[in-house]
Amino acid sequence: MTNQNPPARIRDRSEIKAIGLLSGGLDSTLAAKLLLDQGLTVIGLNYSTGFCMNNFRRALDRPDQASHRVRNEALRAGSDLQFPVEIIDVADEYIGMVMNPKHGYGSRMNPCIDCRIFMLDKAKQYMKEVGGHFLFTGEVVAQRPMSQHRPTLRMIEKETDLDGLLLRPLSAQVLPETIPEKRGWVDRNGLLGIHGRGRKVQIALAEAYGIKEYPQPSGGCCHLTDETFSRRFRDRIAFLNGDQIKSEDLVLLKVGRHFRLDDGCKAILGRDEVENRFMAGFRNRYWTLEAVEAGSPVTLLEGKVTDPLVELAAAMTARYSSHRDREGVEILCRHPDGSERIVFSSPMAEMELERYRI
Amino acid sequence: MKPGQEEEIILNSADRRIDTMGLYCPIPIIRTAAVMRKMKRGETLEVISSDRVILVDMPAWCRSTGNGYLGSRNDGEREFHLFVRKGLGSGTAGEKRNRK
Numbered sequence: 488m489t490n491q492n493p494p495a496r497i498r499d500r501s502e503i504k505a506i507g508l509l510s511g512g513l514d515s516t517l518a519a520k521l522l523l524d525q526g527l528t529v530i531g532l533n534y535s536t537g538f539c540m541n542n543f544r545r546a547l548d549r550p551d552q553a554s555h556r557v558r559n560e561a562l563r564a565g566s567d568l569q570f571p572v573e574i575i576d577v578a579d580e581y582i583g584m585v586m587n588p589k590h591g592y593g594s595r596m597n598p599c600i601d602c603r604i605f606m607l608d609k610a611k612q613y614m615k616e617v618g619g620h621f622l623f624t625g626e627v628v629a630q631r632p633m634s635q636h637r638p639t640l641r642m643i644e645k646e647t648d649l650d651g652l653l654l655r656p657l658s659a660q661v662l663p664e665t666i667p668e669k670r671g672w673v674d675r676n677g678l679l680g681i682h683g684r685g686r687k688v689q690i691a692l693a694e695a696y697g698i699k700e701y702p703q704p705s706g707g708c709c710h711l712t713d714e715t716f717s718r719r720f721r722d723r724i725a726f727l728n729g730d731q732i733k734s735e736d737l738v739l740l741k742v743g744r745h746f747r748l749d750d751g752c753k754a755i756l757g758r759d760e761v762e763n764r765f766m767a768g769f770r771n772r773y774w775t776l777e778a779v780e781a782g783s784p785v786t787l788l789e790g791k792v793t794d795p796l797v798e799l800a801a802a803m804t805a806r807y808s809s810h811r812d813r814e815g816v817e818i819l820c821r822h823p824d825g826s827e828r829i830v831f832s833s834p835m836a837e838m839e840l841e842r843y844r845i
Numbered sequence: 846m847k848p849g850q851e852e853e854i855i856l857n858s859a860d861r862r863i864d865t866m867g868l869y870c871p872i873p874i875i876r877t878a879a880v881m882r883k884m885k886r887g888e889t890l891e892v893i894s895s896d897r898v899i900l901v902d903m904p905a906w907c908r909s910t911g912n913g914y915l916g917s918r919n920d921g922e923r924e925f926h927l928f929v930r931k932g933l934g935s936g937t938a939g940e941k942r943n944r945k
């Protein structure tokens with residue numbers, strides 16, 4: 488049960504348990520810090536949605552990628568500030584929401600309002616399980632176009648049935664008083680009134696608190712805000728029933744060059760050695776093609792594969808191989824069951840290639 | 846026992862072991878947390894992973910949740926063995942469920 492009845496007199500604020508959505512970015516780190524400084528017990532929740540760019544970069548494992556650049560920032564925040572962080576995998580459920588968001592999408596395929604509602608609902612459930620008192624986030628009023636305007640923040644609170652139990656420590660002083668403030672669980676004077684897109688206050692605070700290692704707010708952390716990914720995702724939905732899409736299928740939308748061969752089949756061509764190695768890991772699930780004795784992309788065929796489509800994909804593979812200037816290129820085509828055959832293919836012309844590109 | 850000897854023994858034998866080879870972040874950490882919930886304080890766990898960044902994340906997870914990070918060894922270029930010891934725990938939902 489949510490613990491809304493703490494002792495009448497709080498002798499020790501550590502009796503108050505605050506549960507926060509923690510991305511590990513500067514804002515959520517600072518929000519946690521403000522509450523820790525008031526002596527509360529803080530738990531950070533980091534939901535893994537399957538759309539996190541960092542996680543994908545890790546899976547690709549480029550040799551020149553420094554580990555600290557792709558570490559889990561929520562864990563880093565929990566480690567630096569010494570409070571527990573729980574990572575929770577919600578990928579399969581999350582995709583259901585992404586397919587059908589009640590409040591629609593942002594400029595790409597990002598359903599930011601529904602995403603917040605989804606995570607807060609989950610956090611509310613968690614709060615009940617651990618006897619938490621309230622939730623908090625690092626949201627700043629009017630910082631982001633879609634999900635952080637004042638009426639939207641209010642609406643999210645209502646839809647999640649968290650009226651008064653959702654604290655935004657960075658903007659609390661410009662928002663109505665919440666239950667934690669009214670009951671003295673948190674001192675409102677120790678919270679902030681940040682508003683708008685500027686980051687100066689947060690950066691100054693980070694300096695004052697000695698928080699040095701935080702990721703830059705580039706906005707580039709969610710695949711759903713990425714134009715290329717969103718285009719491929721739309722294509723995927725258009726040609727496959729939404730309920731057939733699993734979170735693991737989405738992995739391939741993040742890699743390679745994509746070409747739609749027909750309504751039921753697409754080709755994905757690796758762009759470099761790292762992508763090729765990654766895609767080769769799917770050999771036992773998909774047809775794969777590669778030019779023989781040449782620098783070549785690994786090509787995956789996803790969907791219903793027919794002989795003419797294998798030939799089409801072979802021509803694409805030849806075009807991106809180091810033998811692209813030859814009249815014909817030998818392409819090794821491998822069935823997921825391991826059987827192989829060689830197709831002799833002319834590299835596809837650039838103009839024709841563009842007809843298929845997603 | 847000489848200093849460091851205990852750690853050395855643990856790096857070769859832990860009470861439990863999980864293999865997360867080929868699994869993408871953050872699944873190895875999620876599995877680690879799930880197994881640790883079922884363990885007793887002081888017990889050790891070996892986590893095998895092919896994700897090199899786990900060498901950064903695992904110590905952070907341990908520090909955040911009040912568990913002990915004992916170290917790691919590599920078996921080849923892409924096989925990391927990490928060793929953790931169950932500590933006081935984090936008081937998270939899983940911990941609480943486990944206490945019931």
Ligand code: SF4
Pocket residue numbers: 597598599600602603634709711712
């Ligand atoms: S950018 Fe992505 S993770 Fe962030 S709120 Fe929007 S949909 Fe959710």
